[in-house]
Amino acid sequence: MLATRIALLLPLLVLAAGCTILAPVEPPAVAASVELDAVPFFPQDRYQCGPAALATVLAATGLPVSAEALVDDVYLPARRGSLQAELAAAARRHGRVPFPVAAGEEALVAELLAGHPVLVLQNLGLDSLPRWHYAVVVGYRADEEHWVLRSGRERRRRESLRAFRRHWQGADRWGLVVLPPGQLPAVADARDVVDALAAAEPVLGAEAILPGWTQASARWPGDADLAFAAANGLRAAGRAQAALRHYRRAIANDPQHAAARNNLADLLLAYDCVGQARAALAPALAAVDDDDPLRLVLAATALEIEQAVSTACRLENTQEEMQP
Amino acid sequence: MLSRTLVLFQLLVFLAATAAMPARAAMVSTGEYLAAARAEQSLGAAGAALARADVRAQLTALGVDPQDARARVAALSPAELAQLNTRLDELPAGSSVLGLIGAVFVVLLILELVGVTDVFTGV
Numbered sequence: 001m002l003a004t005r006i007a008l009l010l011p012l013l014v015l016a017a018g019c020t021i022l023a024p025v026e027p028p029a030v031a032a033s034v035e036l037d038a039v040p041f042f043p044q045d046r047y048q049c050g051p052a053a054l055a056t057v058l059a060a061t062g063l064p065v066s067a068e069a070l071v072d073d074v075y076l077p078a079r080r081g082s083l084q085a086e087l088a089a090a091a092r093r094h095g096r097v098p099f100p101v102a103a104g105e106e107a108l109v110a111e112l113l114a115g116h117p118v119l120v121l122q123n124l125g126l127d128s129l130p131r132w133h134y135a136v137v138v139g140y141r142a143d144e145e146h147w148v149l150r151s152g153r154e155r156r157r158r159e160s161l162r163a164f165r166r167h168w169q170g171a172d173r174w175g176l177v178v179l180p181p182g183q184l185p186a187v188a189d190a191r192d193v194v195d196a197l198a199a200a201e202p203v204l205g206a207e208a209i210l211p212g213w214t215q216a217s218a219r220w221p222g223d224a225d226l227a228f229a230a231a232n233g234l235r236a237a238g239r240a241q242a243a244l245r246h247y248r249r250a251i252a253n254d255p256q257h258a259a260a261r262n263n264l265a266d267l268l269l270a271y272d273c274v275g276q277a278r279a280a281l282a283p284a285l286a287a288v289d290d291d292d293p294l295r296l297v298l299a300a301t302a303l304e305i306e307q308a309v310s311t312a313c314r315l316e317n318t319q320e321e322m323q324p
Numbered sequence: 325m326l327s328r329t330l331v332l333f334q335l336l337v338f339l340a341a342t343a344a345m346p347a348r349a350a351m352v353s354t355g356e357y358l359a360a361a362r363a364e365q366s367l368g369a370a371g372a373a374l375a376r377a378d379v380r381a382q383l384t385a386l387g388v389d390p391q392d393a394r395a396r397v398a399a400l401s402p403a404e405l406a407q408l409n410t411r412l413d414e415l416p417a418g419s420s421v422l423g424l425i426g427a428v429f430v431v432l433l434i435l436e437l438v439g440v441t442d443v444f445t446g447v
Binding site (some may be wrong): 047048049050059072074076078080081082086088092093098122130131137163198199201202203225228229233259262263265292300304319 | 333350352354355358361383385389395396397399400401402412415416417418440
């Protein structure tokens with residue numbers, strides 16, 4: 001009876017799924033083959049692919065961790081699984097910076113070529129009946145047209161281009177590149193990097209994240225927010241002259257950047273450059289809206305400038321605009 | 325004149341509120357700036373504190389030790405916190421559990437044989 005039902009169902013299913021089954025799969029537009037053999041493997045216990053996958057990428061950065069020790073960091077007993085946001089948070093708690101992987105399989109290959117394994121979410125089931133699973137991409141073989149993953153209890157799970165694409169697209173191509181502070185992903189956009197470093201800063205500390213800010217600011221010199229964040233880090237580290245340059249660059253990139261103008265004015269004021277501080281702040285004060293959350297900070301800075309006694313400025317090149 | 329008094333009053337309130345903060349009152353931290361710039365995904369300071377307490381309670385209800393829940397929530401970014409606070413129940417929890425029964429199992433078995441899914445070959 002069951003056999004007849006299956007026999008009846010099969011043609012229907014093949015028909016329904018026909019387009020996905022028969023369409024040729026375009027490989028990623030990268031001819032390279034790469035496999036990170038040294039990435040360790042943590043075979044997962046039942047349900048616990050989250051701790052195992054996280055342990056894999058943490059250990060790949062040189063951290064001595066075990067999957068068991070991460071269970072209390074990411075596992076949700078009643079859900080019998082782990083949430084994506086909690087994997088990122090746990091990476092921060094272990095002193096690492098998680099970045100979202102850029103969309104696309106080419107970006108995955110680029111990360112592998114840079115030596116970065118990528119933790120990915122996969123949907124091994126259907127859109128309507130999902131079965132979520134975390135694995136770590138450690139290799140791509142252009143010649144044999146498959147991906148290599150640390151997954152479940154398989155140290156070298158090989159997935160065809162078609163299977164991997166379906167699994168990964170089913171999970172909105174979500175993935176994490178987990179790196180030591182001071183390193184950046186091979187492929188990223190500036191906004192994602194700003195958010196990833198800013199999320200890590202309160203957990204890892206400003207000192208640990210500063211090299212990330214300065215490197216990112218050098219890699220995306222036209223990004224005002226990266227220059228602003230780098231300047232804040234440099235100021236906190238006591239590097240006033242370098243902070244001044246980065247605030248100037250943030251403002252050159254975005255003359256409307258009120259927070260950069262405010263902090264630049266505050267820095268100049270701290271080094272007795274009263275006139276320059278007033279000049280730096282003026283455009284922000286003139287442009288600020290009544291409902292701007294920065295309005296009160298700007299007013300406080302303005303008040304400090306008004307109360308300051310003008311003496312000799314102790315910074316160099318205060319007027320110089322740093323070109324983006 | 326009235327608006328000037330108002331600004332001064334707000335300024336005093338602001339200075340009093342930020343007096344306990346370690347950073348200089350007149351500096352804007354990167355986190356504060358992004359909270360304002362990414363307003364669509366930010367909750368504000370009071371909202372974030374409430375969201376942290378709420379997500380912590382949700383994690384505890386899902387079986388997490390209360391001490392662990394506190395530490396786990398503390399490392400979430402504002403955007404992650406907002407996401408978990410509003411839709412924790414709908415978010416995928418990667419697990420590879422096969423919590424399926426009966427007819428669903430049969431359907432999956434067929435789909436597996438046809439090659440649409442990989443439930444049984446994946447661990």
